Amino acid sequence: xxxxxxxxxxxxxxxxxxxxxxxxxxxxxxxxxxxxxxxxxxxxxxxxxxxxxxxxxxxxxxxxxxxxxxxxxxxxxxxxxxxxxxxxxxxxxxxxxxxxxxxxxxxxxxxxxxxxxxxxxxxxxxxxxxxxxxxxxxxxxxxxxxxxxxxxxxxxxxxxxxxxxxxxxxxxxxxxxxxxxxxxxxxxxxxxxxxxxxxxxxxxxxxxxxxxxxxxxxx
Numbered sequence: 001x002x003x004x005x006x007x008x009x010x011x012x013x014x015x016x017x018x019x020x021x022x023x024x025x026x027x028x029x030x031x032x033x034x035x036x037x038x039x040x041x042x043x044x045x046x047x048x049x050x051x052x053x054x055x056x057x058x059x060x061x062x063x064x065x066x067x068x069x070x071x072x073x074x075x076x077x078x079x080x081x082x083x084x085x086x087x088x089x090x091x092x093x094x095x096x097x098x099x100x101x102x103x104x105x106x107x108x109x110x111x112x113x114x115x116x117x118x119x120x121x122x123x124x125x126x127x128x129x130x131x132x133x134x135x136x137x138x139x140x141x142x143x144x145x146x147x148x149x150x151x152x153x154x155x156x157x158x159x160x161x162x163x164x165x166x167x168x169x170x171x172x173x174x175x176x177x178x179x180x181x182x183x184x185x186x187x188x189x190x191x192x193x194x195x196x197x198x199x200x201x202x203x204x205x206x207x208x209x210x211x212x213x214x215x216x217x218x219x
Contacts, residue, residue: 025208027115028200034108035196038130039189041100042137046182049141053175056152064156074158083157090149094142105134117203126195133188136181144178 072079112118112126 021208024115024117027111028117028203031108031111031115032196032200034104034111035192038101038104038108039193041104042133042185042189045097045100045137045141046185049144053144053148056149060152060156067157072157079157083153086157087150087153090145090153093145097141098138101134101138105130117208118199122195122199126192129188129192129195133185133192136188137185140178140181140185144175148175148178 067073067079074080109127109130112123112130115123118126
């Protein structure tokens, strides 16, 4: 009776251990999934903002000269109203960008903290890198929208400062400053990816395999 009871207990322990292991694997797989989603959103936002500004920089001089020829500036009510509405819509982008980044960022960090497969040191490192990349991207794009885009709208629609004005010839060069924090975003993403791969490799050496790992399925 005692031997049978011990066997049943051992079997129960193995089943419980298996369930816990499966739960932990799912948590780590969610971390990997949310990180992929997170860096893709970051890169799309960065590329979108840069491409949008390059298009604007290409057309703003001609647009300003066109408006100036027709005396459409800040003294015309509908022009000023249009510029104000356009600026307000661009300011709404701040909330959109924050929401877009917050969802995968928050879920990723929650799963990192919930995982028992990741050490406290690794958790601190990943959380710091994720937070740093998130803040750098979000705050840089926010400043870009408020400081640069708002100024550009005033120059074109209100003041009609066009191609021929030499006073502001190199003012657009200031946007280079935004590339510095964005380069740190890419660096933090690369370091996070490197750490996650290192953790995954360590777990696989311990016999914990994930979907797509060496052609093996979760076991």
